[in-house]
Amino acid sequence: MQLFCFFIGQQEIGIPIDYVIETSCLESFTLLPNAPKYILGLVNLRGDIVPIINLSKFFKLTWDNSISKILFINKDSILFGIIISKLSKPVVVDKDDINEYPRNINQSIREYFSGIVHVHGRNIQVLDLGKLINSIKNRDS
Amino acid sequence: MTKKKSGIMNALQYLNPFYHLKIMKVRNKIILSFTFIIICILIVSLFNILMANIVRKNTSSIFFVELPVSKLASDCSKQLFKIRIAMMEILSSKNEFDKAFAQFNAENDRLMRNVEEFNVLLGKEDVKTLQIQNIKMYNDQFRATVLKLLFAFKDRIELEDQLNNEKKEDVRPIYLAKLQNIEILKTEANNKYDLMSRALDKIEIDYQDHVKKKINGIELLQNKFSSISIVVTLISILIGLVMSVIIFSSIINPLQKISLYVKKLSGGLIPIIDISEFNAKDEIGTLAMDFQNMCDGIKFIVTDIKESSKHINIAVKNSIANSEQISTGTCNQSKYLEETSYMVMELSKSIDNISKFINSSYELSKNTLDSAQRGNESVTGTIQEIYDIKTISQLSVAGLERLAEGSKKINNITEIISTIADQTNMLALNAAIEAARAGDQGKGFAVVSDQVAKLADRSARSAKEIEELIENIQKEIDSIMKIGEKSVLKVEEGVRSAEVSGNALKLISTNVDKVYKNIEDINIVSEQQVTLSKKINEAVQNIAATSEETAAGSESSYTQAQSLGVIADKLQDIVKQFEIENA
Numbered sequence: 199m200q201l202f203c204f205f206i207g208q209q210e211i212g213i214p215i216d217y218v219i220e221t222s223c224l225e226s227f228t229l230l231p232n233a234p235k236y237i238l239g240l241v242n243l244r245g246d247i248v249p250i251i252n253l254s255k256f257f258k259l260t261w262d263n264s265i266s267k268i269l270f271i272n273k274d275s276i277l278f279g280i281i282i283s284k285l286s287k288p289v290v291v292d293k294d295d296i297n298e299y300p301r302n303i304n305q306s307i308r309e310y311f312s313g314i315v316h317v318h319g320r321n322i323q324v325l326d327l328g329k330l331i332n333s334i335k336n337r338d339s
Numbered sequence: 340m341t342k343k344k345s346g347i348m349n350a351l352q353y354l355n356p357f358y359h360l361k362i363m364k365v366r367n368k369i370i371l372s373f374t375f376i377i378i379c380i381l382i383v384s385l386f387n388i389l390m391a392n393i394v395r396k397n398t399s400s401i402f403f404v405e406l407p408v409s410k411l412a413s414d415c416s417k418q419l420f421k422i423r424i425a426m427m428e429i430l431s432s433k434n435e436f437d438k439a440f441a442q443f444n445a446e447n448d449r450l451m452r453n454v455e456e457f458n459v460l461l462g463k464e465d466v467k468t469l470q471i472q473n474i475k476m477y478n479d480q481f482r483a484t485v486l487k488l489l490f491a492f493k494d495r496i497e498l499e500d501q502l503n504n505e506k507k508e509d510v511r512p513i514y515l516a517k518l519q520n521i522e523i524l525k526t527e528a529n530n531k532y533d534l535m536s537r538a539l540d541k542i543e544i545d546y547q548d549h550v551k552k553k554i555n556g557i558e559l560l561q562n563k564f565s566s567i568s569i570v571v572t573l574i575s576i577l578i579g580l581v582m583s584v585i586i587f588s589s590i591i592n593p594l595q596k597i598s599l600y601v602k603k604l605s606g607g608l609i610p611i612i613d614i615s616e617f618n619a620k621d622e623i624g625t626l627a628m629d630f631q632n633m634c635d636g637i638k639f640i641v642t643d644i645k646e647s648s649k650h651i652n653i654a655v656k657n658s659i660a661n662s663e664q665i666s667t668g669t670c671n672q673s674k675y676l677e678e679t680s681y682m683v684m685e686l687s688k689s690i691d692n693i694s695k696f697i698n699s700s701y702e703l704s705k706n707t708l709d710s711a712q713r714g715n716e717s718v719t720g721t722i723q724e725i726y727d728i729k730t731i732s733q734l735s736v737a738g739l740e741r742l743a744e745g746s747k748k749i750n751n752i753t754e755i756i757s758t759i760a761d762q763t764n765m766l767a768l769n770a771a772i773e774a775a776r777a778g779d780q781g782k783g784f785a786v787v788s789d790q791v792a793k794l795a796d797r798s799a800r801s802a803k804e805i806e807e808l809i810e811n812i813q814k815e816i817d818s819i820m821k822i823g824e825k826s827v828l829k830v831e832e833g834v835r836s837a838e839v840s841g842n843a844l845k846l847i848s849t850n851v852d853k854v855y856k857n858i859e860d861i862n863i864v865s866e867q868q869v870t871l872s873k874k875i876n877e878a879v880q881n882i883a884a885t886s887e888e889t890a891a892g893s894e895s896s897y898t899q900a901q902s903l904g905v906i907a908d909k910l911q912d913i914v915k916q917f918e919i920e921n922a
Contacts, residue, residue: 218772220772288775
């Protein structure tokens with residue numbers, strides 16, 4: 199399988215490339231009133247209104263505020279965007295190469311990641327999009 | 340006591356007129372004499388005026404009394420004539436007696452008035468009043484007779500009428516008697532008239548005598564007055580002459596005395612003047628004083644000349660001795676002069692050497708001046724070049740600034756390139772996403788997208804490198820610009836120091852120029868010295884010649900001094916002629 203890789207802060211995160219629609223530069227977005235802190239705002243992607251999620255706020259990660267790009271994702275016809283610090287090279291991995299996420303660290307983040315991959319000296323944390331969407335839905339409700 | 344006496348004497352002196360005459364000034368004396376003459380003339384003229392007044396008074400009585408009287412007399416005689424005519428009319432008329440008689444009476448009254456005027460004019464003389472009374476009396480008688488005659492005429496006419504008309508012959512004798520009576524009365528009236536006229540004539544004659552007497556008196560008075568006036572004028576002229584003679588003698592006498600003194604002086608005797616003879620206050624007194632001073636002066640001069648002629652004699656003897664000494668001195672002088680001429684020759688040679696040295700230094704200074712001028716020119720050139728360097732360095736600084744700007748622009752461009760690379764990378768990722776979606780068919784496209792991503796990565800890296808390079812270049816440019824600014828400052832300092840050195844060189848050249856001119860002046864002066872030394876040589880030779888002449892001259896002066904001695908003796912003889920009068 200092929201992973202699309204990017205950085206949020208210092209963390210390199212990868213997602214299966216099949217869910218990715220495209221990347222683009224963050225140019226302008228609309229702020230939402232009374233929205234949760236991790237919702238940055240709304241963006242118009244060729245006619246579709248897409249919410250944008252700030253994962254660093256969601257995961258409570260360190261963030262150097264260097265927002266440059268938006269990654270648009272479509273998972274089970276739920277369209278949303280996440281802001282990323284930096285783009286990275288996509289990698290091709292087998293499913294077997296994905297190791298389990300270490301158990302002893304950071305239980306709250308651990309449940310959103312399916313595993314971790316070591317490729318060419320890079321530690322890529324593989325994000326589980328289904329769990330992410332579910333938790334967001336749960337939180338909203 | 341003496342003072343009192345002298346005071347009294349002074350008072351007496353003031354009373355004495357001759358004392359006043361003595362102390363008076365000459366001008367005042369002349370004025371006094373003139374005033375005397377004028378007073379005399381005044382006295383004479385006053386006297387004449389007095390006498391003329393008296394004569395005029397006498398003659399004026401003639402005009403006021405005698406002339407009207409004579410006129411009156413002639414009027415009376417005329418009146419008498421008129422009376423006579425009136426009487427004749429009475430006699431000749433036959434009817435108008437009364438009218439004729441009235442005229443006659445009027446004429447008579449007029450005569451009486453004239454006669455009364457006589458009385459007024461000659462009131463004081465008794466004889467004439469008597470005569471006038473006589474005339475009055477005669478006139479009354481005349482009138483009475485005429486009245487009688489009138490009545491007689493009237494009676495006669497009545498009688499004639501009676502005789503002619505009534506033919507009363509008895510009246511004829513009365514008529515004849517009447518006629519006779521008329522004739523008698525006529526003669527009587529004529530007689531009265533004659534008496535009256537005679538009395539009047541007598542008055543006239545008397546009066547003429549009186550006038551003659553008066554005129555004679557006036558003539559006598561005039562004669563007397565003329566003789567008196569002659570005497571008075573003579574006396575006054577005499578007084579004037581005497582006074583003027585006294586006054587002028589008082590002027591002339593001292594002058595004669597002074598002339599006597601002057602004669603003495605001209606004779607060679609210096610007089611001693613007695614000042615008390617002269618009046619010290621007038622001009623002649625001052626002249627005498629001055630003359631005495633002059634005589635004293637001459638006396639001193641003559642005594643001085645006598646003394647000094649003696650001294651001259653001695654001096655002449657001394658000069659003879661001196662001239663002998665001079666002749667020996669001049670011989671020594673000529674020897675010394677030969678030595679000096681030799682020394683002057685040596686001096687002129689040394690001056691020649693000096694002039695040669697001066698010439699060489701003159702050349703040297705000329706060269707120095709040339710080189711200084713050249714140095715000056717080169718310094719000005721250097722200054723100009725430094726200025727050029729300054730402008731060039733300023734230009735280079737400006738160029739560097741432009742370079743810095745350019746590098747900044749390049750930096751911007753590299754930023755743009757890096758963003759382009761970023762976007763290209765993103766595009767490559769999107770392409771990779773598309774290729775993944777396409778599955779196996781998109782594998783080739785995935786390769787292309789991978790290549791594109793690599794290209795983008797490389798371009799991003801090279802852009803970063805360019806950025807780093809440009810940063811380095813900018814740093815270099817900044818350091819070079821600082822250096823360039825420093826070099827501009829240094830160039831300015833160099834300009835200043837070059838200007839200082841240029842000014843110093845100018846000062847050197849001007850000073851060298853002055854030295855050059857000074858040397859020129861010295862050259863001229865040394866040439867003049869050469870000529871002067873030659874002239875000194877000539878002069879020394881001339882002095883030698885003149886010293887010989889002096890030697891000759893001293894001999895001649897010796898002979899002249901001897902002749903001078905003779906002249907001094909003569910002078911003494913001449914001065915002896917003047918003697919000084921002993922007091």
